[in-house]
Amino acid sequence: MRMRLVKPKSLVAGLLFGAAVALSVTLVICLWEWIENPGGIFHGDDGTNWGFVFDTAISWLIPTFFYAVLIAWLVQVFLKGTGFVYRKYFTSDGTQEDA
Numbered sequence: 001m002r003m004r005l006v007k008p009k010s011l012v013a014g015l016l017f018g019a020a021v022a023l024s025v026t027l028v029i030c031l032w033e034w035i036e037n038p039g040g041i042f043h044g045d046d047g048t049n050w051g052f053v054f055d056t057a058i059s060w061l062i063p064t065f066f067y068a069v070l071i072a073w074l075v076q077v078f079l080k081g082t083g084f085v086y087r088k089y090f091t092s093d094g095t096q097e098d099a
């Protein structure tokens with residue numbers, strides 16, 4: 001029995017998980033930085049500096065997306081691997097089979 005690491009359905013789920021995590025983290029960081037406004041670089045008397053907000057958002061969104069997808073993939077591989085080992089070496093009642 002061969003274990004397949006990534007199925008198309010789980011790949012889509014991992015990408016959606018990565019997108020949701022990345023968008024959530026980026027939103028929190030951008031709002032936090034805008035409210036904190038270090039040195040007045042996010043907003044001032046003339047309004048919000050959208051260019052700086054956009055640069056901050058992109059600098060958080062892209063790496064967070066890749067890290068979240070990687071973590072989702074590693075968790076999936078770990079869970080599939082442990083399930084494969086469990087099914088191969090243990091019976092349904094939890095006792096070990098003779099190999």
